[in-house]
Amino acid sequence: MPMISVAMFPGRTPAQKSALVRELTDAFVRTCGGKPEGVQVTLVEVGADHWAAGGVLYSER
Incomplete structure (x- = not known):
């Protein structure tokens, strides 16, 4: 069973996350x-x- 893992910054809507997963x-x-x-x-x-x-942390950029 394949597992796809995505690390990303917060801020996407539930609809965007659902579309990405699909x-x-x-x-x-x-x-x-x-x-x-x-x-x-x-x-x-x-x-x-x-x-x-x-x-460099992204929060410091």
Whole structure:
């Protein structure tokens, strides 16, 4: 059973999250096969003060 995990900043609406989950699931099934009910997706919202790139927190940019 495949698991797709997405880490992103907070702020998306429930409708956007639902659309994302649907699109990711459809893309996986289309490219890799299987059934939609077998695809699991987790959405992890990470605040800008807990995410960094290049040694700098996004909250400090």
